Amino acid sequence: MTVRVDIAEQATVAELVAHIDAGEDVLLTRDGETVAIVTKVAAPAKRIERIPGVWxxxxxxxxxxxxxxxxxxxxxxxxxxxxxxxxxxxxxxx
Known part of the structure; x- marks a missing residue:
């Protein structure tokens, strides 16, 4: 689901972060035009653990x-x- 927020309304950041954390996209708009899209960042890939003494x-x-x-x-x-x-x-x- 996408949440559309007008910058003029100045929604609270905590509310927007809650929507983003739930997996929703947040569209920031100014005068009805989309200015930015905020999405949840994917978790970084897990690094392969080093094995001491492999050589x-x-x-x-x-x-x-x-x-x-x-x-x-x-x-x-x-x-x-x-x-x-x-x-x-x-x-x-x-």
Whole structure:
């Protein structure tokens, strides 16, 4: 069922929430024209619970600090010298 409320009447919020909680849609109107439709929000989907130790069958990590050290490939790229001349300002030749 839909409840139509004119803003000029200024129905109490508690009354409107009661209608919405009962599953009814509330139409807010101004001068007979619908301004907004208020509906009940669906309950959020239940999250899947985490299971600690789900990857335990893979055994302990060989190097637990692997994520804290810099990647050697990125370090090599950061020190690349092949494009230094491209970005260095050119001096006019005499």
């Amino acid at each position: 335990a069958h893979l055994g302990p990590m060989d190097d637990p600090d692997i994520f804290f050290r810099p990647d050697p490939e990125f370090a090599e790229l950061a020190e690349a010298h092949d494009e230094d001349d491209f970005y260095r300002p050119q001096t006019p030749e005499k």
